[in-house]
Amino acid sequence: MSDDAYRELRTDPNLGSVVEDHGPLTLDPASDPFEQLVISIVNQQLSTTAAETIRNRLFDRVEATPEGILAADETVLRDCGLSSQKVGYVRNAADAFQDGLSTESLHAMDDDEVIDALTEIRGVGVWTAKMFLIFVLAREDVFPVEDLGIRRGMEHVFGFDEDAVSRGEMRERAERWTPYRSYASLYLWRSVD
Template identity: 80%
Template sequence: MSDDAYRELRADTHLGDVVETHGPLSLDPAADPFERLVVSIVNQQLSTTAAATIRDRLFDRVEVTPAGLLAAEESVLRDCGLSGQKVGYVRNVAEAFQDGLSADSLRTMDDEEVIDALTEIRGVGVWTAKMFLIFVLAREDVFPVEDLGIRRGMEHVFDVDVDGLSRAAMVEHAETWAPYRSYASLYLWRVVDD
C-alpha cells in the first residue's frame, strides 16, 4: 500500500478509524490466476469452512489446471464436494483458458475489459470478476458493492442499517475513496471480521 493511499484513507471521516486500527494493508497479485478463479467459483455461496474443505479435496485429488479439470471424471469432482452446477462452471473456466484466455491477456486489459471477458464465461458473474481484479490482478481501485461483507462494512462505518443505504449510495460514497477503493474494501472486510 502506498503512503498516499494510506494517508488518504486514514483521513476519511468514515473509514479513518478503521485504517488507523489496522494499519497499511497490501494487495499482492496471485501466482496462478487460473487457480484463483477456480477457487473463487468453489467459494461462491458457501461458508468459509465448507469452501475450504471442498477446495482442499479438489487440490488433493485433481490437477487444478485447464487440462486437469477437463480430464477429471465428473464423479471425482462431485466427490470433492462440487455441485453439478459448479462442476460445469469450473469446466467452463478451464475451457476458456484452454481456448486462449490467459493471465497475460487479462493483465493487459483495463478493469471493465476484465469484467467483460470473465463474465462471458458461464458461472462467472460480476462479483467473481471483481474478486479476480482485487485478489488476482491486485488492482487498486475496485469497489465490489455486490459483496455482502462490503455492504455490512458500509453499514458499520456509516452507522446505518444496510437496508437504509442503497447500493447506489454506497457506490457514490466509494467514489471519495478513488483511486484506492480496493484498499477501502479491504478495510471494510476487516470491520466485518472484527
C-alpha cells in the same frame, strides 16, 4: 500497500479510524489466475469451512490446470464436493483458459474488460469478477458493492441503518476513495470482522 493509499484513507472522516486500527494492508497479485478463478467458483455461496474442505479435496485429487480440470472424470469432481452445476462452471473456466484467456491477457485488460471477459464464462458473475480483480490481479480501484460484507462495512463506518441506503448511494459515497477503493474495501471487510 501504497503509502499514498494509506495516507489518503487514513484521513477519511468515516474510514480513517478503521485504517488506523488495522494499519497498512496489501494487495498481492496471485501467481496462478486460473487456480484462483476455480477457488472463487468453489467459494460461491458456501461457508468458508465448506469451501476450504472442497478446495483441499479438489486440489489433492486434480491438477489445478485447465487441462487437469478437463481431464478429470466428473465423478472425481463430484466426489470432491462440487455440485453438478459447479463441475460445469469450473470446466467452463478451464475451456476459457484453453481458448486464450491467460495471465498475460488478463493483466493487459482494464478492469471493465476483465469483468466482461470473466462474466462471459458461464458460472462467473460480477461479484466473482470483482473479487478476481482485487485478490488475483491486485487492482487498486475496485468497489465490490455486490458483496454483503462491503455493504455491512459501509453501514458500520457511515452509521447507516441496515438496508437504508441503496447500492447506488454506497457507490457514490465510495467515489471519494478513488483511486484506492480496493484498499477501502479491505478496510470495510475488517470493520465488520
